[in-house]
Amino acid sequence: MRIAMMATGGIGGFLAVKLTEAGHEVATIARGEHLRAIQEGGLRLIGPTGNSQVTPWLATDNPVEVGPVDAIIFGVKGDALDQAAMACKPMLGENTVVVPFLNGVEASDRLLAHLPEHNVANGVAKVSTTISAPGEITQTGEFATFIFAERDSRPTARVETLQCAMEEAGVSAPVTDDVERELWNKFILFSAMSGVTAAGRCTIGDIRAYPELTALFKAVAAETAAIGRAKGVALADSVEEDTWALVSALPPSIRASTAIDLEKGLPLEIDWLSGAACRLAKEYGIPAPANETLYAVLMPHKAGQMN
Numbered sequence: 001m002r003i004a005m006m007a008t009g010g011i012g013g014f015l016a017v018k019l020t021e022a023g024h025e026v027a028t029i030a031r032g033e034h035l036r037a038i039q040e041g042g043l044r045l046i047g048p049t050g051n052s053q054v055t056p057w058l059a060t061d062n063p064v065e066v067g068p069v070d071a072i073i074f075g076v077k078g079d080a081l082d083q084a085a086m087a088c089k090p091m092l093g094e095n096t097v098v099v100p101f102l103n104g105v106e107a108s109d110r111l112l113a114h115l116p117e118h119n120v121a122n123g124v125a126k127v128s129t130t131i132s133a134p135g136e137i138t139q140t141g142e143f144a145t146f147i148f149a150e151r152d153s154r155p156t157a158r159v160e161t162l163q164c165a166m167e168e169a170g171v172s173a174p175v176t177d178d179v180e181r182e183l184w185n186k187f188i189l190f191s192a193m194s195g196v197t198a199a200g201r202c203t204i205g206d207i208r209a210y211p212e213l214t215a216l217f218k219a220v221a222a223e224t225a226a227i228g229r230a231k232g233v234a235l236a237d238s239v240e241e242d243t244w245a246l247v248s249a250l251p252p253s254i255r256a257s258t259a260i261d262l263e264k265g266l267p268l269e270i271d272w273l274s275g276a277a278c279r280l281a282k283e284y285g286i287p288a289p290a291n292e293t294l295y296a297v298l299m300p301h302k303a304g305q306m307n
């Protein structure tokens with residue numbers, strides 16, 4: 001397949017290495033020092049079980065050079081979505097599938113402001129990866145699951161082809177019959193994990209150890225689940241308990257990327273996490289005091305560099 005990464009960060013960089021290794025023509029869209037490093041020395045993945053280095057088919061900051069592709073893996077931070085979406089246009093053909101893997105539940109809908117609906121799919125990523133140096137991606141932990149489908153979850157050849165490509169590349173890409181439920185399952189976990197580990201400057205281990213943090217986490221997860229149900233998402237009756245069971249199984253040192261971004265003084269994705277929960281709660285008439293409090297506490301740090 002011919003696949004473009006918009007862009008080559010934690011998500012796009014990880015998949016670029018895996019899919020290039022599996023023999024696909026991968027175009028990595030990047031910029032600045034990171035782009036120069038990929039052009040000069042290729043893209044390196046530091047993984048939990050070993051490292052790999054690839055030379056992608058193309059490394060550029062100009063999507064016109066790439067031209068139409070079969071699939072675009074769309075992975076930028078929430079605030080960068082609009083500009084990155086517009087930049088994708090030269091890479092679209094009639095049947096190109098654009099799969100967003102942003103955290104939150106709004107990315108696919110937001111893409112429709114810029115891209116034709118028939119090109120846009122929906123997806124959720126369960127992986128922990130970051131740009132650790134120019135030209136280098138580091139993965140923490142071995143989990144790497146990418147769940148995606150057409151926006152209405154109907155099976156199509158283009159989604160199935162990309163899922164097979166990922167599976168053959170050693171990345172889990174299970175079929176789903178309800179991609180919206182998958183997004184909300186993660187959002188229920190992640191709205192709480194992001195808000196609490198960032199505002200509390202704490203880890204998942206702390207959330208389990210301090211009853212006050214446990215209660216706060218569960219309150220956020222329950223609010224977000226209530227919003228999902230009000231929206232009509234087919235959540236399991238046990239989603240709150242299932243979410244806590246997942247938290248109980250996570251390594252104690254884990255924090256959300258939001259907490260790590262806060263520590264580094266980087267901009268926070270809170271408008272698309274706690275902020276999204278608050279917005280959607282208002283829309284559906286659901287009280288969301290825990291999400292609102294966490295959103296407010298993190299607000300002064302939203303633009304970064306204010307630690």
Ligand SMILES: NC(=O)C1=CN([C@@H]2O[C@H](COP(=O)(O)OP(=O)(O)OC[C@H]3O[C@@H](n4cnc5c(N)ncnc54)[C@H](OP(=O)(O)O)[C@@H]3O)[C@@H](O)[C@H]2O)C=CC1
Pocket residue numbers: 006007008009010011012029030031032034075076077078080083084087101102103125126127128129130131257269
């Ligand atoms: N990484 C992970 O483990 C996971 C991430 N996610 C979500 O996936 C999304 C992407 O995260 P992640 O990949 O980690 O983000 P990163 O910040 O690692 O990567 C995004 C990259 O996109 C680049 N970029 C943004 N806009 C453009 C543009 N217009 N043209 C070219 N390059 C551009 C950025 O460059 P620059 O630095 O120059 O702005 C950056 O290198 C987020 O919503 C995140 O929450 C979800 C699950 C796991």
Ligand SMILES: CC(C)(CO)C(=O)C(=O)O
Pocket residue numbers: 103125126127128129190255256257258
């Ligand atoms: C928790 C994790 C690593 C799971 O994919 C994540 O999505 C994030 O921190 O951004």
